[in-house]
Amino acid sequence: MLTVMLISVALVVFLAGNLVRVVKFLRMPSPLRWELYPIPKGPQERQRYGGSYFEDSDWWTKPRASSHKSEAVFVLKEVFLLRGVWENFRGLWLWSWLLHWGLYLYLLITLFAIGEALLPADAGALVLHAALIYGYRLACPLGLAGALGMLAMRSWHPRVRAFTTRTGIFDLLLLGSIFATGNLLLTTGPDGLHSMIRGLARFPTRLGNHSVTWHLHVCLVAFFLAYFPFTHMTHAYMKYFMWHQVRWDDSASVHDPYAAKELAVNLQRKTSWAAAHIAAGGTAAWSEIVADADGNGAGKRA
Amino acid sequence: MHKVSDIASKCGQFSQAPVQSLMPLPAPYDRIADLPPRKVLNQKVLDKIDTSLDGFSALGLARPQTRKEEQKFVERFLSGLEKLLSKENNWTFIEQLKLSLEHCARCQTCVEACPIYTASGHDEVYRPTFRSEVFRRLVNEYAKPGGKALAWLKGEHVELNAATLGRLLESAYRCTLCRRCAQACPMGVDNALLTREVRKLFSMEMGIAPKEIHEKGSMLQLRTGSSTGMNARAVRDNVSFLDGEIRDQTGLRIETPWDKEGADVLLIHNAGEILAWPENPMAFAIILEAAGISWTMSSELAGYDSVNYGLWYDDAQFARVAVRQAEAARKLKVKKIVLGECGHGHKASMVTADRILTGDLNIPRESALVLLRDIVISGRLKLDPSRNDFPVTLHDPCNMVRMMGIVEPQREILRAICPQFREMTPHGVNNYCCGGGSGFAIMSGYNFEDWRFSVAGRTKLKQILDAFADCPSPDVKKYVCAPCSNCKGQFRDLFQYYGVWEKSGILYGGLAELIVNAMADINQPFIKWEFH
Numbered sequence A: 001m002l003t004v005m006l007i008s009v010a011l012v013v014f015l016a017g018n019l020v021r022v023v024k025f026l027r028m029p030s031p032l033r034w035e036l037y038p039i040p041k042g043p044q045e046r047q048r049y050g051g052s053y054f055e056d057s058d059w060w061t062k063p064r065a066s067s068h069k070s071e072a073v074f075v076l077k078e079v080f081l082l083r084g085v086w087e088n089f090r091g092l093w094l095w096s097w098l099l100h101w102g103l104y105l106y107l108l109i110t111l112f113a114i115g116e117a118l119l120p121a122d123a124g125a126l127v128l129h130a131a132l133i134y135g136y137r138l139a140c141p142l143g144l145a146g147a148l149g150m151l152a153m154r155s156w157h158p159r160v161r162a163f164t165t166r167t168g169i170f171d172l173l174l175l176g177s178i179f180a181t182g183n184l185l186l187t188t189g190p191d192g193l194h195s196m197i198r199g200l201a202r203f204p205t206r207l208g209n210h211s212v213t214w215h216l217h218v219c220l221v222a223f224f225l226a227y228f229p230f231t232h233m234t235h236a237y238m239k240y241f242m243w244h245q246v247r248w249d250d251s252a253s254v255h256d257p258y259a260a261k262e263l264a265v266n267l268q269r270k271t272s273w274a275a276a277h278i279a280a281g282g283t284a285a286w287s288e289i290v291a292d293a294d295g296n297g298a299g300k301r302a
Numbered sequence B: 001m002h003k004v005s006d007i008a009s010k011c012g013q014f015s016q017a018p019v020q021s022l023m024p025l026p027a028p029y030d031r032i033a034d035l036p037p038r039k040v041l042n043q044k045v046l047d048k049i050d051t052s053l054d055g056f057s058a059l060g061l062a063r064p065q066t067r068k069e070e071q072k073f074v075e076r077f078l079s080g081l082e083k084l085l086s087k088e089n090n091w092t093f094i095e096q097l098k099l100s101l102e103h104c105a106r107c108q109t110c111v112e113a114c115p116i117y118t119a120s121g122h123d124e125v126y127r128p129t130f131r132s133e134v135f136r137r138l139v140n141e142y143a144k145p146g147g148k149a150l151a152w153l154k155g156e157h158v159e160l161n162a163a164t165l166g167r168l169l170e171s172a173y174r175c176t177l178c179r180r181c182a183q184a185c186p187m188g189v190d191n192a193l194l195t196r197e198v199r200k201l202f203s204m205e206m207g208i209a210p211k212e213i214h215e216k217g218s219m220l221q222l223r224t225g226s227s228t229g230m231n232a233r234a235v236r237d238n239v240s241f242l243d244g245e246i247r248d249q250t251g252l253r254i255e256t257p258w259d260k261e262g263a264d265v266l267l268i269h270n271a272g273e274i275l276a277w278p279e280n281p282m283a284f285a286i287i288l289e290a291a292g293i294s295w296t297m298s299s300e301l302a303g304y305d306s307v308n309y310g311l312w313y314d315d316a317q318f319a320r321v322a323v324r325q326a327e328a329a330r331k332l333k334v335k336k337i338v339l340g341e342c343g344h345g346h347k348a349s350m351v352t353a354d355r356i357l358t359g360d361l362n363i364p365r366e367s368a369l370v371l372l373r374d375i376v377i378s379g380r381l382k383l384d385p386s387r388n389d390f391p392v393t394l395h396d397p398c399n400m401v402r403m404m405g406i407v408e409p410q411r412e413i414l415r416a417i418c419p420q421f422r423e424m425t426p427h428g429v430n431n432y433c434c435g436g437g438s439g440f441a442i443m444s445g446y447n448f449e450d451w452r453f454s455v456a457g458r459t460k461l462k463q464i465l466d467a468f469a470d471c472p473s474p475d476v477k478k479y480v481c482a483p484c485s486n487c488k489g490q491f492r493d494l495f496q497y498y499g500v501w502e503k504s505g506i507l508y509g510g511l512a513e514l515i516v517n518a519m520a521d522i523n524q525p526f527i528k529w530e531f532h
Helices: A002-026 A042-047 A070-083 A084-089 A089-120 A126-156 A166-188 A191-201 A211-232 A232-247 A259-267 A285-293 B004-008 B043-048 B067-084 B094-103 B115-119 B126-142 B147-154 B162-172 B180-184 B191-206 B214-224 B233-249 B274-277 B279-290 B313-330 B343-351 B367-380 B406-419 B437-442 B447-457 B457-469 B484-496 B500-504 B512-517
Strands: B265-268 B336-337 B366-369 B390-396 B477-479 B506-509
Touching: A002 A211, A002 A232, A070 A084, A070 A232, A084 A089, A084 B067, A084 B180, A089 A166, A089 B274, A089 B447, A126 A166, A126 A191, A166 A211, A191 B214, A211 B043, A232 B094, A232 B390, A259 B313, A285 B313, A285 B390, B004 B126, B004 B162, B004 B313, B067 B162, B067 B191, B067 B512, B094 B115, B094 B126, B094 B500, B115 B233, B126 B162, B126 B191, B147 B500, B180 B191, B191 B313, B191 B336, B214 B343, B233 B274, B233 B279, B265 B279, B265 B313, B265 B437, B274 B279, B274 B484, B279 B367, B279 B512, B313 B336, B336 B343, B336 B367, B343 B366, B366 B367, B367 B390, B367 B406, B367 B512, B390 B406, B406 B512, B447 B457, B447 B484, B457 B484, B484 B500, B500 B506
Parallel strands: B265 B336, B336 B366, B390 B477, B477 B506
Antiparallel strands: none
């Protein structure tokens, strides 16, 4: 029962923690532009070399071509092939790829298994059932190999060793333990891991007799879920903001009806930067700071 | 190998930055012994300023002399840190800052993309993630609830003292903000952005910034109209002199139009061109007149200087200059602003200031490279490419190319008028920084130039030499086209330091000069093969 409660609480923390993180970023003020090329938007010919609409004369009068397809292709390559690591750190790629694919498969198969468990018994097709079992059989070894490889890299490779933190090691050990206990569960029966997920997905009030490995695996997964929103691993989805709202955000204010309104709000914000050429120990609105051409410290007059 | 926490060490120099470790260059630049000796700072200076990062000083930061002074220094930093993480004080970049602080996997995928780190022979202090990691740990430990306990638990404690802060600040001026590392990061973490935020904190809270870009830069520009110190009268006198030079050199009678209301184009040069590379504004005047463009220059405050140094270190200075440049254009009721050959001026005005310049200040802004491309391709000028029949390569200024995607217009021109044009490797959005980016080209500090030439510019120099590997003799005159004032400043100093003109016959210059050099109606070559 404790195990079920643990995983339930972890799920709540996981959902709430990630939601808070996303909402926090959505509520950030509209920042200044800071894009970086190549940006997978616009005509294919330009994307080939990283060109932008700034290459057009009178660009503000021209229609803007935007290609969600190109963005999607870029993201898919990044997520599933780890393109950036492949191009810039080949030695890390294999282990990182294995770890990521282990995680993707584990997550995907678990979601399917939950779905299967919640459907009426006869709805679970035999083929799907078998696919799920084999999915776990693939996910756990991949993930374990990836975690061990990454741990080895972190321990000896001169490029990463000095910048490896205790947290980094802990995260890999945690993931490695999840995959290792998963592998052990796979050896206990033909569908050990799968039946565990199915059992938990129904939120039973009583659990049958299970092995220590079974309980350990569930506890590790529960801990990971509750821990995840407070780690850099949230890059899994925060990457969306980092790419779409920063790196690829080339939207010009001339085409944005809300730009002036957002700026007006931001210019009314009070700042207290203390340097002599800014607020000089006082407080002033950004509009006053910008108007203070001689830089004598708008805060003094505010 | 240093640990991140070693940055707080109170004794000695963090890195020796040995010349023996530098990335090798091709002959005749391959002998380390031939490098000019580094400037030796005397003990009096060393006692006064902080050189404990790598023996160089970009800022001349005074060491706190007493415990009380050190405490005050740390307190001011912490106050700035708090503001940097608040929406009210940092609405401009807080989103990007937090994203980069919180999502680094410490995978080091980005590090080999850094031309400074690799040129130094992988000196840890120049690793692009090093200063980011120091800064991230300071934020986590000193600006978040429970930070100290967590830092101890995670083994990420960094002592906050004058040594840490002095080194952090100096290290923020060992990155040119070229953003190659950001391009390589699979997460989208931007070390250059973090570097700029560190610079910003010190400037906006503590009033500490390199004098060349603050007192003698943006402050001077806001006071006189230009970071060169030229006021409106001086700039008009100087340009009038250049009109005379055009007459003497080419026989063309051109009078640069000033403050012409309703002109199609307000041309804003980097005013440094007028003083250091006058052939560039002269070439622009010749081209625009020959092409029949309705254009003007402005004598309003900041209306004749496209530089905006705030882009590199201070949001308030940045916004003040951007707004004044736009006000000058609004006053003249021009149809558009065209930015001359100045990379950071392009990015500051067209990209970063975009969400500041709304309403009637949102005067359309365009790159001169685009206008020049249109003029050249349209056939409005009679051009003879055989006049440019010498090896030419193109430097891509980071701000125009990697940060704006202006890649092809300059190439279309060069392919049309330079028969021996060849690319560097890599080029376009992947090109290397000149080593003078983010203000370095105008900074000398105490002995900062030694570092700027021997380390920061080394990768670029190698790239240029490789591009001309088929014609290394100084008898074959070669041209590096650098359509950016800051980059030209770096090339001037870098080439002088290594003796590139004497040893390899490589000259640098702008794009407009090549166009005028190819103009069939002008009798004499416009490009003078003299190093300056």
